[in-house]
Amino acid sequence: MPYFLTFLSLFIALGCGKPSDQTQDPKTQSIESNQTKRILYFGDSLTAGYGLSNYEDAWPHVLTNRINAEGYFYQMTNAGVSGDTTSGGLGRLEWVLAEKPSIFVLELGANDMLRGISPSVTKENLRSMIRQIKSLYPNTKILLVGMMATPNMGKKYANAFNSIYPDLAKEENVPLVPFILEKVATIRKLNQKDGIHPTDAGHKLVADTVYPYIKPLLEK
Template identity: 50%
Template sequence: MFLCSCKQDTSKNTTALDETNSKTEVETTENTTSKKIVFFGDSLTAGYGLEDVDDAYPGIIQDKIDALDLDYSIVNSGVSGETTSGGKNRIDWVLNEKPTIFILELGANDGLRGVPLDQSKDNLQTIIDAVKKRYPDTIIILAGMQIPPNMGQDYTTEFKNMFPELAKKNNLHLIPFLLEDVGGIADLNQSDGIHPTKKGHEILAKNVWDVLQPIL
């Protein structure tokens, strides 16, 4: 099962999660609680192609939290087309949200574009370090990703392994594969065969919830 993409990159004949540019606004739930869960990611987190951003997996997580009457609100900081480099550049601004829990979902676009893995790994480490430096008590959850073997088997394998390696090194919680049971399944993706449908996002939410619920 593989991570699919958002836009054809004709220069490399690969695809990328960047149907829209990086101007997607942060969606924040209207809640005065001091406990925030920040989802920091790309179009998967932003809910590209859905009629309502609340149908994306962070919004579904908020519904689960509300049903349990837990004192947390979701901040959806997903930007379509985001790379680890872009995330590194905007992390300081996003951290103004003062997250209690920080869920990092970036790297897919890097892999689909063939960005050198040491560069992607360094960018993710910089983001992790920024969160830890500013808020040492914030819990970080890293979303694992996988890509098709377009860039060769070695690259694909190293990309997949990058996430558990970072999680182990930094003592993070890990979602093994965000798109588990969704990636590559036509009925759970939109007509582009790439972005999850509302039903697909419900499964993404379950994949996240399996890791997040015990923490809450």
């Protein structure tokens, strides 16, 4: 599939899904241990594991299992909601912060792009979330996860959107995963039949993409 068609389909799908399929209950999406450290994954369908037969195959679970296998022993909460935007995320942020995470992984913005929302609005919503986390839990480490705009949005929009994440990471002094789909975008066998959402194998590669960026934040 051509690059722009694949990415167009990707972002359309990120905004799709019935509400009953979208919302993931963080309390049922957890890996528990006897430790108090927690990683909270906050995002859209890519984080929620949309379309997977087992939510534990979603990259947040794969990644946390890898982390714990290396002796770190973190609890985790998957607070991914398919179709979520940065505005929606900002609205539900305070509730999920009751989990008191040690690490907060922020993956939002793709559906903003789909809807043609101004990149400046997306950026400020993400900034507000980062600052709210820092204000409520100064010791929580934040990892920002980046996305890229579809080429069909036009060069001007794409340039503005694609600069959101690196600029914000620098301005707010948080680490950044440049592009979450770096290893799976446009590769048919790594995506589901819709050609959009990663398969189990694709989610494993997404976990591989995020791992080197979250590893420096871990504590034994």
